[in-house]
Structure formats: C-alpha cells, structure tokens
Amino acid sequence: MHDHNTLADNLPKTNDSDQSGSNSVVRVRVFRKSDSEGVRRLFKTCLLTGEGAPPRAHLAATIKSPSFLCALTIFIMSVMITAATVFNSEPASHILLSGRSSAAKIRLVMVISIALLALWYLCYSIYSAVGFYLQFVSTCLRTDLMDIQGHYNLHQVKSSSDKILEDSTDPELRPMGIKAFWVAETVSPVTKKTEIVGCISLGDPPPPPFTSEPGVRVAELCRMVISPHHRRQGIAGALMQACEAHAMANEHKLSAIVLRTTFYQPHARKLYAKLGYRIVLETNVRFGNADVPVFLYRKDLMGHKNKQHF
Numbered sequence: 001m002h003d004h005n006t007l008a009d010n011l012p013k014t015n016d017s018d019q020s021g022s023n024s025v026v027r028v029r030v031f032r033k034s035d036s037e038g039v040r041r042l043f044k045t046c047l048l049t050g051e052g053a054p055p056r057a058h059l060a061a062t063i064k065s066p067s068f069l070c071a072l073t074i075f076i077m078s079v080m081i082t083a084a085t086v087f088n089s090e091p092a093s094h095i096l097l098s099g100r101s102s103a104a105k106i107r108l109v110m111v112i113s114i115a116l117l118a119l120w121y122l123c124y125s126i127y128s129a130v131g132f133y134l135q136f137v138s139t140c141l142r143t144d145l146m147d148i149q150g151h152y153n154l155h156q157v158k159s160s161s162d163k164i165l166e167d168s169t170d171p172e173l174r175p176m177g178i179k180a181f182w183v184a185e186t187v188s189p190v191t192k193k194t195e196i197v198g199c200i201s202l203g204d205p206p207p208p209p210f211t212s213e214p215g216v217r218v219a220e221l222c223r224m225v226i227s228p229h230h231r232r233q234g235i236a237g238a239l240m241q242a243c244e245a246h247a248m249a250n251e252h253k254l255s256a257i258v259l260r261t262t263f264y265q266p267h268a269r270k271l272y273a274k275l276g277y278r279i280v281l282e283t284n285v286r287f288g289n290a291d292v293p294v295f296l297y298r299k300d301l302m303g304h305k306n307k308q309h310f
C-alpha cells in the first residue's frame, strides 16, 4: 500500500517562524482522531469567513449588481422621504392617525411600503449570496466531518502479525479503501508544536447531474482548504499529490478523479487547471434569488482517456 504518512517530497518550509526564528516544517499525513476539531474549524474559516472564502466573493459581486444597487437607491430614497415627512412637517404617526389629509396618509404608507419591500429584497439577496455556502458547510459538518474516521473508513495501523502497532489514544490511521482523508500540519522544529493548516479528502463519486458514466472507476476529491495564513506555499498541490497517488495505487487504480467547485472560488479553479483538471460540466445551482455557477472538473489518471465523459 502507498505510504500515506510520509512527508511529501517537495513540501516547502512555511513563512512561520517560532521563537528561535526557525521556519516550521509542513507535513502531509493521513487524518488522526485528534485533528477533528482543527479540521472543522479550518473548514468553516476557509469556506465561510476567511480571506478568499467564496461567500465573500459572491457577496461582493451581489452588492455591485444593478438590481441590488437599484433596490438600495430606492430604499435610501424612501427612508429619506419618510424622514423628511417625520422631521420637517408633521410626525408620521400624526399623519397616519389624524382624520385629515388622506392624500398625505396614502403617500406616506406607500413610501414606507416601498422602503420595506426594498429592504426585504436587499436582505434576501444577501441571504441568497451566502446561503448556498452556509448550507454546504453545515451539511459537511453534520455528515463526513462529524466522524471523519468512520466516514472515510480509516483504521488503526496494524503490524504484519495483526497486532495494533501503537497503544496510544491517538493512533496512526490508514485508509482501508478508496475513500481517504489527509491533513497538512505545520511542525515547529524547536517547540514541536503542530497546527492543522490544510485538508483534502477522496470520497464516493458525485451525485446526478455530476455522475460519471457506468463502469468507470471515479472518486471525488473534496474538502480542499488551506489556512489563509499558509497559502501560496504549495501546500494544496502537495495534498492533491497525496490524493492522486492514493487513487493511482495498485489496489485502487481509479480511471479518473472528479471534483466540484464554484465560480466564486477563482484560486481553486487556477489550482485545478494548473494540475491538469479540465471542466467537463457547468451548471447553475439556484439558491434563493441567486444562481451559483458550479463546475465539474475531471482528470484522467494513468492514461485512462474517455472522450465522452458526461
């Protein structure tokens, strides 16, 4: 079996330095139980709030869109008209409650209704821009990331005599099938302090409409995230290398790896294109009033080439 627990050959040292000034070393290895919290925290940061998180890009595009700017202008104007009525002439409550000036009453009710409608549209657009990713992250945290060892079928490493090698509470694990989960961790050369800075997994093939043709052995690469403080150091590339080596190992011999990403993850798309993944399907996933463009990428392994992929 391919050794998943060694340092990746060409991994860089990070820019982090400890008190002695030495740079931390990056290590790619199979997930262990003690990584669970670190992985979950990292996943939430990278996909929801951290630099380069897709909801941030989607939100930025949404608030620059003509419909959002139009609704914002209408909202501001309606609030200004209401405020002018309230402060410059009679109080709104007085106009609404007094028996006189029904034209002024109708005008004020209409302006307030327009303001509320515009506000509802603005809030709904913001919710739609981030909701897709919120739902995705929450599903991941409730499913595979809740029990990584169980979901990815990782077993404790055993010796040839079938005895468990390590009698520790946090033993080394090994994937028993094609599914697997790796982490990248930094290790300080002096203090030996470790930190999970990236992860990746290989799982079942994706569901329709992303499914592959029958009879072709395909797995999906998922959960690819790198800490915002450790980017552009080749760590994602090293994790993908570990994943591909596992997929190509003799006991698996997958024909291809597929993965999904969105329009709002431009760095990931550059990474996948650089590593030889090609878009084979584009589709829009509707969430609220937003369309999220989703791309299916594919890379054929070991000379497996299928002209009609999907």
Ligand SMILES: CC(C)(COP(=O)(O)OP(=O)(O)OC[C@H]1O[C@@H](n2cnc3c(N)ncnc32)[C@H](O)[C@@H]1OP(=O)(O)O)[C@@H](O)C(=O)NCCC(=O)NCCS
Binding pocket: 046, 047, 052, 053, 054, 223, 224, 225, 226, 227, 230, 231, 232, 233, 234, 235, 236, 237, 238, 260, 261, 262, 265, 267, 268, 269, 270, 271, 272, 274
């Ligand atoms: C996408 C992501 C995983 C890349 O991680 P990384 O460790 O910085 O990537 P690497 O250093 O291995 O970069 C490899 C190549 O990817 C491309 N790339 C990565 N980040 C890039 C960026 N910010 N701008 C342009 N190209 C970038 C480049 O081609 C790069 O090669 P180069 O450095 O020789 O130019 C990381 O930015 C991330 O976690 N983003 C947020 C979460 C996310 O979108 N995950 C993908 C889920 S599908």
